[in-house]
Amino acid sequence: MIVVDSDKLIACPICEATNIDKSNRNICRRCGSKIYHHRNSPTEKSWAYLITAIIAYIPANIYPMMVINQFGSKSGSTILEGVIELWEHGDYPISIVILIASIFVPITKFLMLIYLLVSVKYPIGNDKKVNRFTVYYFTEIIGPWSMVDVFVVGILAGLVHLSSVQIIAGTASTAFAVSVFFTLLAAHSFDTKLIRGR
Amino acid sequence: MxxxxxxxxxxxxxxxxxxxxxxxxxxxxxxxxxxxxxxxxxxxxxxDTRLVEHGLALSITGLIFIVLANLFPLIKIEILGTESYITIISMISSLIGSGYYLVALFLLYLIVIFPVMIFSLYILLFALLKLKRAEELAKNILILLAQIEPWQMSDIFLVSILVSIVKLFGMATIHIGISFWTLFVFVLIDIYMTRSIHLGELWVLKKEIYSKKAEKLKNDTPISNTKKGVSS
Incomplete structure (x- = not known):
């Protein structure tokens, strides 16, 4: 007979099985995978990925995302310029989609992850009113949607290479893809059991 | 508590x-x-008592549609009489051609390799569960599926296609290809599958199937003929 506190139960990130939290060397009883193994600093890995993502996000906004070569004259546009251009053309829905996917989503994700990482370590922001599990859940849900812009550039670059007009992918697309990739990794490596204060 | x-x-x-x-x-x-x-x-x-059958049917359909989506043109455009079209593969190869290896690699994995892999693994998994065989392999497939599932982005790719179509609207005449519709159907199947089949249920199902099998083997031996109450 074992008696456990429900606070001592953790879910395996791989198979979702309920496990008893014994130490920081938990191995799932159902699938045998390690549950967030880390030595001293549990948030280290997440921070590292997050900082990489933020660094990659800077060139993603400075360099052109897409270069349009129309009759020999080249014009590149960054993410923000692209959004403004679409807005001026009257394509409001699309410009909002791009604005949300490539500016709001990454920045919200950075802020949410920073908030989570700070609040599990320091008492600041450790507010009972905010359900941090829900915050984490939303970072997981919205994360991949920032890939939209990279995919769009891929499609347009592959499609439009005619003699009169060519669209070429810009440097920012690589930076942006890397940034999204690392935010996804940062979210995946975040240990949810830290939220309960252990 | x-x-x-x-x-x-x-x-x-x-x-x-x-x-x-x-x-x-x-x-x-x-x-x-x-x-x-x-x-x-x-x-x-x-x-769902018929989870294995439903899963098998859905995953076979999904695999057919994603393979078709990779073979045919996605969109065709016409500007001043010249035509151009893309398939998923040609899109990736044109990115490689212009030197964007990393983006091409991401695209290749996120919208070609992972979806095909996930649906093939599901077929294999459900087939194993149906045949009640190879428990260890089923377990490894379940672990692998949990790891690659978050990296599958066909739904986001579909939205991106729509965005690029709207972007091209004033510039060119657009014809939507077969792949677009097959990809659309694939995304619907994928959404239905992630909503109706959770990996957690499959672990429970796996345990049930293989423990029943083990119990049956045990009951077949003449020593323990007494029927045990099975709690499920």
Whole structure:
């Protein structure tokens, strides 16, 4: 007979099985995978990925995302310029989609992850009113949607290479893809059991 | 809240909600219905007696559609009499051609390799569960599926196609290709599958299937002929 506190139960990130939290060397009883193994600093890995993502996000906004070569004259546009251009053309829905996917989503994700990482370590922001599990859940849900812009550039670059007009992918697309990739990794490596204060 | 357990495996009757991380006790539900989290109303699990058959049918259909989506043109455009079209593969190869190896690699994995892999693995998994064979392999497939599932982005790619179509609207005449529709159907199947089949249920199902098999083998030997009550 074992008696456990429900606070001592953790879910395996791989198979979702309920496990008893014994130490920081938990191995799932159902699938045998390690549950967030880390030595001293549990948030280290997440921070590292997050900082990489933020660094990659800077060139993603400075360099052109897409270069349009129309009759020999080249014009590149960054993410923000692209959004403004679409807005001026009257394509409001699309410009909002791009604005949300490539500016709001990454920045919200950075802020949410920073908030989570700070609040599990320091008492600041450790507010009972905010359900941090829900915050984490939303970072997981919205994360991949920032890939939209990279995919769009891929499609347009592959499609439009005619003699009169060519669209070429810009440097920012690589930076942006890397940034999204690392935010996804940062979210995946975040240990949810830290939220309960252990 | 204190929870009393006979042994550690009794924890199978407790589920931690994926969204709010509260511990929920499993209850018996009728066939075809689902259990919701008592805190945040997130679906926790479903009960489907024909889960293996449904899963197998869905995953075979999905695989057919994703393979078709990779073979045919996605969109065709016409500007001043010249035509150009892309397939998923030609899109990736043109990115490689212009030197964007990293983006091409991401695209290749996120929208070609992972979806095909996930659906092939599902077919294999459901076939193994149906045949009640190779428990270890089924377990490894389940672990692998959990690891690659978050990296599958066909739905996002579909939205991107729509965005690029709208971007090209004034510039060119656009013809939507076969692949677009097959990809659309694939995404619908994929959404239906992720909504109706959770990996957690498959672990429970796997345990049930293989433990029944083990019990049957045990009961076939003449020593223990007494029937045991099976709690499921």
């Amino acid at each position: 204190k929870i009393e357990l006979e042994d550690e495996n009794d924890l199978d009757h407790y589920i931690i909600c994926h969204k709010c991380h509260t511990v929920q006790e499993e209850i018996a539900i009728s066939d075809g219905s689902k259990a919701l989290c008592s805190m945040c109303k997130m679906p926790l699990y479903r009960y």
